[in-house]
Amino acid sequence: MSEPSSDLPTSNSGPIQRTALHDTLVGRLRDMIIEGELAPGSRMHESQLGEQLGVSRTPLREAIKYLASEGLVELVPSRGAVVKRFTGKDVHDMIIVLKSLEELAGNLACVTATDQEIARVRRIHDEMLQCYEAKDRLRYYKLNQAIHTEISQLTHNEALASMQALLQSRLKRIRFIGHEGPDKWAAAVAEHEEMITALEARDGKALSEVLGRHLLKAWERVKDSI
Amino acid sequence: MSEPSSDLPTSNSGPIQRTALHDTLVGRLRDMIIEGELAPGSRMHESQLGEQLGVSRTPLREAIKYLASEGLVELVPSRGAVVKRFTGKDVHDMIIVLKSLEELAGNLACVTATDQEIARVRRIHDEMLQCYEAKDRLRYYKLNQAIHTEISQLTHNEALASMQALLQSRLKRIRFIGHEGPDKWAAAVAEHEEMITALEARDGKALSEVLGRHLLKAWERVKDSI
DNA sequence: CTCAAAAATGCTGCATACAAAATGCAAAAG
DNA sequence: CTTTTGCATTTTGTATGCAGCATTTTTGAG
Numbered sequence: 001m002s003e004p005s006s007d008l009p010t011s012n013s014g015p016i017q018r019t020a021l022h023d024t025l026v027g028r029l030r031d032m033i034i035e036g037e038l039a040p041g042s043r044m045h046e047s048q049l050g051e052q053l054g055v056s057r058t059p060l061r062e063a064i065k066y067l068a069s070e071g072l073v074e075l076v077p078s079r080g081a082v083v084k085r086f087t088g089k090d091v092h093d094m095i096i097v098l099k100s101l102e103e104l105a106g107n108l109a110c111v112t113a114t115d116q117e118i119a120r121v122r123r124i125h126d127e128m129l130q131c132y133e134a135k136d137r138l139r140y141y142k143l144n145q146a147i148h149t150e151i152s153q154l155t156h157n158e159a160l161a162s163m164q165a166l167l168q169s170r171l172k173r174i175r176f177i178g179h180e181g182p183d184k185w186a187a188a189v190a191e192h193e194e195m196i197t198a199l200e201a202r203d204g205k206a207l208s209e210v211l212g213r214h215l216l217k218a219w220e221r222v223k224d225s226i
Numbered sequence: 227m228s229e230p231s232s233d234l235p236t237s238n239s240g241p242i243q244r245t246a247l248h249d250t251l252v253g254r255l256r257d258m259i260i261e262g263e264l265a266p267g268s269r270m271h272e273s274q275l276g277e278q279l280g281v282s283r284t285p286l287r288e289a290i291k292y293l294a295s296e297g298l299v300e301l302v303p304s305r306g307a308v309v310k311r312f313t314g315k316d317v318h319d320m321i322i323v324l325k326s327l328e329e330l331a332g333n334l335a336c337v338t339a340t341d342q343e344i345a346r347v348r349r350i351h352d353e354m355l356q357c358y359e360a361k362d363r364l365r366y367y368k369l370n371q372a373i374h375t376e377i378s379q380l381t382h383n384e385a386l387a388s389m390q391a392l393l394q395s396r397l398k399r400i401r402f403i404g405h406e407g408p409d410k411w412a413a414a415v416a417e418h419e420e421m422i423t424a425l426e427a428r429d430g431k432a433l434s435e436v437l438g439r440h441l442l443k444a445w446e447r448v449k450d451s452i
Numbered sequence: 453c454t455c456a457a458a459a460a461t462g463c464t465g466c467a468t469a470c471a472a473a474a475t476g477c478a479a480a481a482g
Numbered sequence: 483c484t485t486t487t488g489c490a491t492t493t494t495g496t497a498t499g500c501a502g503c504a505t506t507t508t509t510g511a512g
Contacts, residue, residue, distance in 0.1 A: 068295075142345045285467090
């Protein structure tokens, strides 16, 4: 599975990385969908999009097929691709599954993670707190996602991490809309405090519980704005 | 040359071409990988494969990108695609995740399924039993998979069903190898009996438990042959 | 004026052509 | 004898062209 490239500031020491056009296109299109630049239900015109992105139709079509497998776009025979539209039920269904996956991840991570890895999550957490203090919503949001991704990766279970990433990616567009008020934001931060505490104590049961609760609350926060 | 053999309902071999070529190609390549016709780690030569399948490189490449997103093949920059090779740990990891998903499905299905849907699973189950009696391993195997897929679909949770299908698809190739002896086969059939009983009683807890147990045993059966 | 049928337009689906990169091999240098 | 370098072949990556289908517009009859 390819990394969601534009997630965290490039803490990774980037190799010379002549990134293939394919990966770039996939990431670019994914961002355009998540940020609403490509509206749900709208057709993705190959010529037009290709000109806009400065590539020909061939690599663009390949990227679209890739995203179709990811579930972000839908392929309609003889009519090309349309941006997939998610209903409220779809979102709820995805959250239910993501909840199950993150609960599993919480349990596993407390066993499999190294101390260094936990320390790394702690650093991201602290940085996120600073963004909360500074009311830097966008960056807070990205670090928030990063923490969930990191916890899934702490399991050292590639399948679990990729599934979590896939679902989270699909839900990004939704969460991108829902802006909760200060009270709910504070509650979310408090839950994240619980998470890092449980993780550092390697209390899998507690971590699993708070992760699940966090997601259910996330649903409560966004369900009326879909 | 192997039959399409993608799923159970269609044993047709007619190239009626009602479905788009893309879908056909994806299914065809997936089968070739699952059945080992394309060995793990081997490169997928575009010209050669295209000639073999009677299509040009363009739609073939699109299908390969799709499968890459599914995780069945790996894209190496400037070197094309290779069939993904799974280690024993990979398989175990996938089974752990699949177990979690099927347990969730078992719980939900008992609430959301209609009586007709449950009856449908019962019919597949009975047919599978006949294949067991007749020692028709291949068909038994396909119906077995179909039951797990059906149970996931009974949840009416698209995200859950698709994730389950994705993981099961990746594991197909593995299970394709592991041929258990008569005793273990009988045990597996007994577990399936438990499943259908729990489902018809709408006992989510019991269904969930037996589904999880079934998968752990499946791991026990194949773990030494990887 | 309305509606239906046919032409026209635009887009997708697939194939082919071209460009860039990698691999293999052979010959020459150390 | 080993290693390196440069050429040739193979293979991937990207662009373009053509045919078919869908939708829309136009035209003709009622």
